[in-house]
Amino acid sequence: MAKLLSQAVVEEWVSLVKGKFNVRDIWQEIGIETAEGKHHLRTILGRLEEKGIISSNGGGGAYRKLDLAAPIIDWQSANPENVVDLKFPFGEHEYCKIYPRSIIIVAGSKNAGKTAYLYNFINLNYQQWQIDLYNSETSPEQMHERFGPLEIPSPAPFNTYERYDNFADVIHPDHISVIDYLDLNSEVYLIGSEIDAIFRKLRGGIAVIGLQKPPATVTTYKGVQKIYERDLAYGGGFTAKRSVLYISMSAGKLKLVYVKTPKKARVNPNNLTFTFAMHEDGIHFVNIQKSYGEDT
Numbered sequence: 630m631a632k633l634l635s636q637a638v639v640e641e642w643v644s645l646v647k648g649k650f651n652v653r654d655i656w657q658e659i660g661i662e663t664a665e666g667k668h669h670l671r672t673i674l675g676r677l678e679e680k681g682i683i684s685s686n687g688g689g690g691a692y693r694k695l696d697l698a699a700p701i702i703d704w705q706s707a708n709p710e711n712v713v714d715l716k717f718p719f720g721e722h723e724y725c726k727i728y729p730r731s732i733i734i735v736a737g738s739k740n741a742g743k744t745a746y747l748y749n750f751i752n753l754n755y756q757q758w759q760i761d762l763y764n765s766e767t768s769p770e771q772m773h774e775r776f777g778p779l780e781i782p783s784p785a786p787f788n789t790y791e792r793y794d795n796f797a798d799v800i801h802p803d804h805i806s807v808i809d810y811l812d813l814n815s816e817v818y819l820i821g822s823e824i825d826a827i828f829r830k831l832r833g834g835i836a837v838i839g840l841q842k843p844p845a846t847v848t849t850y851k852g853v854q855k856i857y858e859r860d861l862a863y864g865g866g867f868t869a870k871r872s873v874l875y876i877s878m879s880a881g882k883l884k885l886v887y888v889k890t891p892k893k894a895r896v897n898p899n900n901l902t903f904t905f906a907m908h909e910d911g912i913h914f915v916n917i918q919k920s921y922g923e924d925t
C-alpha cells in the first residue's frame with residue numbers, strides 16, 4: 630500500500646476537504662490498512678504542513694486545511710453614501726446608517742412585540758427591496774391573522790420560508806433576510822457562531838434577526854419591588870458582536886442598545902428609548918414616545 634500512496638493522491642484528497650479532518654478519514658476513503666501505509670501517510674502530511682497546506686489541530690491525528698483566502702478590500706473606491714435606505718417601525722432610520730452586508734438584531738422578551746416589529750419592518754420595505762422572511766415560530770394561520778391588519782397585497786410581494794437553523798445555508802447574499810426567530814434552544818452559546826455564519830454569507834444584503842431575551846429579574850428591597858430587564862438576548866455579548874444596530878424590546882419599551890454608525894455626528898442614539906402601546910389588532914404600535922435614560 631505504501632508504494633501506491635503518493636503525495637499527489639493525498640494532496641488531491643485534501644483539496645476536496647473543507648475545514649477539519651482526521652487521518653482516519655484518509656485511511657477509510659483511500660483505503661490505507663497497513664502500518665507501513667499509515668506511517669507513510671504521516672510523512673506525507675508532515676510535508677503538507679511544511680508547504681503550508683494543512684496544520685495539525687490538537688493532536689490525535691486531527692488536522693485543519695488552511696484557508697488562505699484574504700481578498701483585497703478596495704476601500705478607497707467605496708462610496709460612503711451607499712447607504713441601504715431601509716425604513717424602521719420606530720423611525721430608527723433617522724438615527725443610524727445601514728450599509729450593505731449588515732446584521733441587525735431585534736432582541737425581545739416573550740410577547741414584547743418582536744414578531745409585530747419584524748412584520749412592520751417588512752411592510753415598510755417590501756416595495757423597495759427583495760425581502761425573504763424565514764419563520765420558525767408561527768403557523769400559516771397565525772401568520773395570516775398577524776399580517777391581516779397590514780393589508781399586504783395578494784400574492785405577497787415577499788418570500789416566506791419555514792426554517793429553524795443553519796440559516797447561512799439558505800439566505801440569499803443580496804436580499805433582505807428577516808429571521809423570526811433564531812433559536813438554538815439550550816445551546817445559546819452557539820448563537821454568536823450562527824450569526825457570524827450569516828454575516829459571512831452576506832454580500833450586499835442585510836439580515837434582520839429576531840432573538841429571544843431572558844425574562845426580567847424581579848427583586849424586592851425594603852418592600853420596594855424592582856424589575857431589571859436585560860438588554861441582550863440569550864447568548865449575551867456574542868449576539869451583539871456582528872450587529873450594526875441592536876434593538877432591545879420589552880413590555881411597552883424599545884431601546885437602541887447599540888448603533889454602530891449614527892446618522893448625525895452630534896447626535897448619539899445609543900440608549901435612545903421609545904415607549905409604546907400595542908393596538909388592539911396586535912400588530913400596530915401606537916402612542917410612541919422617545920427619550921433618553923433608564924427611567925423611561
